[in-house]
Amino acid sequence: MIGLAQRQGALEIRQFLRSRESVVFTMAFPVIMILIFASIFTWDITPGVSFTQYFVTGMIATGLMTVGFQSLAIQIPIERDRGVLKRLRGTPMPPWVYFAGKVVMVAAIAVVEIVVLLAVSVGLFGLELPSTVGKWLTFGWVTLLGLTACTLCGIAFSSVSRTARGATATATPVALILQFISGVFFVFTDLPAWMQQVAAVFPLKWMCQGLRSVFLPDAFAAQEPAGSWELGKVALILAAWCAIGLVLCLRTFRWSLDR
Amino acid sequence: MDSAISVHGLRKAYADVTAVAGLDLEVRKGEVFALLGPNGAGKTTTVEILEGYRRRDAGEVRVLGEDPGKAGAAWRARVGIVLQGTGEFDELTVAEVVRHFAGFYPTADDPDRVIARVGLTEKARSRTRTLSGGQKRRLDVALGIVGRPELLFLDEPTTGFDPEARREFWELIRDLASAGTTILLTTHYLDEAETLADRVGVIARGELVEVAPPSRLGDRHRAPATVAWRTAEGAVEATESETPTALVAELAARFGGEVPGLTVTRPTLEDVYLRMIGEKA
Structure with a gap:
């Protein structure tokens, strides 16, 4: 059983690494964004916390969303369009193996991407790695829950569009809008209140906030909307999105558009 | 039981268009059966119901003794499917794809042997996106037979083949048939049906109009x-x-x-x- 998942995961990773566009899109994009933003916005939000540090945590969260949500929400409809899913369904492969392969791929890319982003941020922009075990643990669970929620939502979102082209056209704006309203490009508390309320429904805002608790000084918690990191709420809302994503996947996933 | 496929009163409609209207069909074990019919006659719908891809509205369907709408992995392992225009794995090589699919089957054939059988040995290490249309089709066939199926579905398998490739493909089908594989083939090429099939069935307007050996049809x-x-x-x-x-x-x-x-x-x-x-x- 593990063998099947491993094989499928290895196949997915190999395909990913061999398609240059997807490597550049998912891996290099957040790095380039960090380089650009860090060079433009050089002020401090509060004494001791630069905008770059704030932005970097948001970009790590965005990276997780891109890998989990955007890539699957686009890639799965392409594969369905081209009949890859239909072909796989015609073999004795158990259906879960397909998803296991995607999860393995997403996890592998996410790990590499986090390492790259941390290396760039620590090396060039003075981000400090967490100093306590507790913060590393928080980093671990926020990443895991956030990535799981995004992956499940990405698989669920793959059923929204009937065509590969439609999938790109719908998933990309969703991801982009979430980035704008969730406090990736701007300091979250500077956004209009209604925008903050909308963003608070979705996972990205909570992933950003969770990661800020890991990488920014504890004193910065006072700058958050609730005046604290609200880690309990972060966990709750991300877990809720995992549940919603899973239910949607199970109810709506389509192997083909035939009836 | 001597039937590989047994269909009685099969019906399927999409919205208000009737695709299959009470179709009966028997395909014997070990037989090569060709389904002929114009586009839109219900061929692909029928075949995809038999393959377990589509639901039926009514009728009895038995494929290798099971209802394909409910059959599981063990049944799929006994059935090989070559669909019309199936998805490719652009960035993988021919050998990688065939090897990967072989891993899904309990008693798969040797991947290199299968690649040789479909005449792709020289392309085994090429990415599949570099293959020509006919070569891609051969890869489809390789993936259909790598599990050593008892029953092989071929939906318009030689579309895009040059005449020589078609002859080679016919040899392969005869080879599989002589080894006891039951084959259900749909095709637009009547010479193909005449050369390969033990019996042909003509579908028109969702019904099987006639079934006979090619030399006795009509x-x-x-x-x-x-x-x-x-x-x-x-x-x-x-x-x-x-x-x-x-x-x-x-x-x-x-x-x-x-x-x-x-x-x-x-x-x-x-x-x-x-x-x-x-x-x-």
């Missing part, structure tokens, strides 16, 4: 022959005859030897087929 073997020749004035004259040999002898006598432009023809499979689907339409 009572072709009993149909009158057409004898044609050129008259002394140079015009072509043609006559249908139940006794063409006698007519030719008579003509020979009339011309005192060679009959100019003499042809004796029986209806081809194509003639019979076109008449059948014409009657229905």
